[in-house]
Amino acid sequence: MSRPSSVGEVIIVGAGAGRPGFITVEGLEALRTADVIIYDRLAPRGLLRHARPGARLVYAGKAPGHHSMSQEDINDLLLQHAREGARVVRLKGGDPLFFGRGEEECLHVLRHGVRCRIIPGIPSPLALASLYLVPLAGRGFSSSIAFATGTRSGGTPLGRDEIRRLLLSADTVIFVMATRIYRDIVEEAASTRGPEEAVLVAEDLGGPGERVWCTRAGSREALLQRPSPPAIIVVGGAARWAMENAERYACSSSARTGRR
Amino acid sequence: MSRPSSVGEVIIVGAGAGRPGFITVEGLEALRTADVIIYDRLAPRGLLRHARPGARLVYAGKAPGHHSMSQEDINDLLLQHAREGARVVRLKGGDPLFFGRGEEECLHVLRHGVRCRIIPGIPSPLALASLYLVPLAGRGFSSSIAFATGTRSGGTPLGRDEIRRLLLSADTVIFVMATRIYRDIVEEAASTRGPEEAVLVAEDLGGPGERVWCTRAGSREALLQRPSPPAIIVVGGAARWAMENAERYACSSSARTGRR
Numbered sequence: 224m225s226r227p228s229s230v231g232e233v234i235i236v237g238a239g240a241g242r243p244g245f246i247t248v249e250g251l252e253a254l255r256t257a258d259v260i261i262y263d264r265l266a267p268r269g270l271l272r273h274a275r276p277g278a279r280l281v282y283a284g285k286a287p288g289h290h291s292m293s294q295e296d297i298n299d300l301l302l303q304h305a306r307e308g309a310r311v312v313r314l315k316g317g318d319p320l321f322f323g324r325g326e327e328e329c330l331h332v333l334r335h336g337v338r339c340r341i342i343p344g345i346p347s348p349l350a351l352a353s354l355y356l357v358p359l360a361g362r363g364f365s366s367s368i369a370f371a372t373g374t375r376s377g378g379t380p381l382g383r384d385e386i387r388r389l390l391l392s393a394d395t396v397i398f399v400m401a402t403r404i405y406r407d408i409v410e411e412a413a414s415t416r417g418p419e420e421a422v423l424v425a426e427d428l429g430g431p432g433e434r435v436w437c438t439r440a441g442s443r444e445a446l447l448q449r450p451s452p453p454a455i456i457v458v459g460g461a462a463r464w465a466m467e468n469a470e471r472y473a474c475s476s477s478a479r480t481g482r483r
Numbered sequence: 484m485s486r487p488s489s490v491g492e493v494i495i496v497g498a499g500a501g502r503p504g505f506i507t508v509e510g511l512e513a514l515r516t517a518d519v520i521i522y523d524r525l526a527p528r529g530l531l532r533h534a535r536p537g538a539r540l541v542y543a544g545k546a547p548g549h550h551s552m553s554q555e556d557i558n559d560l561l562l563q564h565a566r567e568g569a570r571v572v573r574l575k576g577g578d579p580l581f582f583g584r585g586e587e588e589c590l591h592v593l594r595h596g597v598r599c600r601i602i603p604g605i606p607s608p609l610a611l612a613s614l615y616l617v618p619l620a621g622r623g624f625s626s627s628i629a630f631a632t633g634t635r636s637g638g639t640p641l642g643r644d645e646i647r648r649l650l651l652s653a654d655t656v657i658f659v660m661a662t663r664i665y666r667d668i669v670e671e672a673a674s675t676r677g678p679e680e681a682v683l684v685a686e687d688l689g690g691p692g693e694r695v696w697c698t699r700a701g702s703r704e705a706l707l708q709r710p711s712p713p714a715i716i717v718v719g720g721a722a723r724w725a726m727e728n729a730e731r732y733a734c735s736s737s738a739r740t741g742r743r
Contacts, residue, residue, distance in 0.1 A: 237613075239507070239603075241603075242509065244507065244508050244509030244512070245507050245508075245509060245602075245603060246507065246508055247499065247504060247505050247506065247507055247508070247605065248504050248505075248506055248507070248508055248511050249502065249504030249505060251508050252504070318609055318612075318613075319613070320609070320612040320613060320616075320617070320618040320619055320620070320621075321609065321612070321619050321620050322620045322621060322622070323621075324621060325618070326616060326618035326621065326724065326728075326729075329616060330616070330728055330729060333729075333732070340613075341612075341613040341614075341616065342505075342613060343501075343505060343605045343609045343610055343612065343613040344605075345507065345603045345604075345605065346609070349578055349580070349581065349603045349606070350603055352578070352580040352581070352601075352603065353497075353578075353579070353580060353600075353601040353602060353603040354601075356580075356586065356589060356590070356601065357580070358580040358585070358586035359580055359581050360580070360581050360582045360630060360632075361580075361582060361583075361584060361586065362582070362632060362634070362635065362636040363636035366631060366632055366635055366636065366641075367629060367630065367631040367632075367645075367649060368629065368630050368631075369627060369628065369629040369630075369652065369653050370620060370627065370628050370629075371626060371627035371628075371653075372620075372622060372626055372627075374622070375622065375626055376622040376623035376626065381626075385627075388651070388652040389627060389652050389653070391648070391652070392629065392648040392649050392651070392652035392653070393629050393631075393649070393652070393653075464586065468586070468590055469586075469590060469593075472593075
C-alpha cells in the first residue's frame, strides 16, 4: 500500500500477555520493520530483541508511583515521529483496546491526518486461560462472562453494589487491576453465590512472580490471602470448571499441562 | 523438551479471527511443525498453507445443518493420532477457551495420559475492535464489559430478562451467535438504556461478506435490519465511543483507518 513519502504511520501493537510467543504474527512483523518503537511497562521486554538494528527504542511506561510520560506526551511523541516520516510502533501489553487506551492514541494521530492502524493482542485473562486450562466462556458452565476493573475512571474503587450486580448477571466475572478490592469481591461472591463459589487468582502472569491459586469464596483461607498486583481474579463459572475438572493444572503454578 | 518416543502430543491452537495474520507466533510455529492438523470451519483456511509438506489435514468443522464429526469423534481422533506418535494440532477459530470447547478436547486427551497444551487466539470481538477502532473496554466509557451467547446450553435462546440483566450490569454488552435474538436485544437496549443507545453490528468478520454498521437502539432503522450469522452485536459503551469519536472508521466497512 502506498503512503505519502514524507509522512510515516503509527501502528499500535498489542504485545499480548503471558508469554512473548503470544504476540500475533502481524504484530511481530510490525515490530521487526519499525523505525521507532515506543513501549510500555507491561509489554514483554523480550520482544524488543526483534527490533531491527538502528531502530529507536523509547520507554513510555508508567511504573506505579512514578510518572515517566503523560498520556498527552505519548500522543504527541507518536505524532511527531510519524510526521518525521518514521514507521512508528506503539507496543502495549495485552490488547490495545481492552483497557489499553490505544483508542486515544490512534484517534489523536488520525485527527492530525496521520495513518494509524491497530493490531490486537492476547489479553492477560485469555493467556491465563490457555496456560492453566481455565476455560473462560463455554455453554453450560459459563454462558456469559463479564470483565471489570477495580477502579473507576475517577480513581475510586469499584463499589460493593457494582460488584454484586456483576456477580448477579454473568456466570463468570473477571476482575483486573483489582487487588485493592479483593476482600470485597470474595465477600460479595460468598454472599451472592454461596460460600462454595470458586475463586481463582493469577498473580504476575508471565513475570518472575507468576503464581496461580484457587480457593472457595466463603473459606477462611480465602480471606487470609492478599494477592499482589498485577493480578487477575476469576469468580464463578470458569473457576468452578477449572477446580472441578482440572484442579491439578489450573490451581497450581507448578503442575502444568504440557507446557514449557 | 523431551517426550516419550512412542507418544505424541496435542496442541490446541486458536487461529484468531478477522485476519490470518492475527494468529500468534507460537500458534503458527505449532502449525508449521505439525504431523496432523485437525481444523474447524471457523479457522481461516489461508493458514493451512503453512502446514509442512506431508502433514495430514483433517476437516472436522460443523457446517450449519450438516454433521461432519461429533465432538466425541473429534476427541477420539486427537487421542488416536497422538497415540500413534503424531504431533497433532487442533486448529480452531478465535480462541479455544472463549466459547471454543477447547477445554473438553484438552481434558479428554490429558485424562488418557497424553500431553496437551493450548495456545490462545484473538477472539472475533477483539479483532473487530482493532480493525474498526471500537475500543471494547476502557475507564470512563466502558469500565465493565460482558459477553454472552445468544443460545443457552440446551439450545434455547437467551431470554429477555437475561438480556436485560446484562444490560443493567455492564457498560458494554457483546452478543455472539445471537442473530436470532437481534430484535430482542435492540428492544431491550432501547427500553433499559434509552432510544439513543448505540448498537454496532459486525457481520462475517474476516469473510467475504464482512460488513460493519452502527445504529441507535430506538430507531426505526434498527428494527428494519436483519443481521446474518456469523455476527457480533455490540451494545453500549464501546459502540457509543465509536459512534461519537470515530464513526467514519467504526461504522462503515469501506472507510477504514490505515488498514490493508
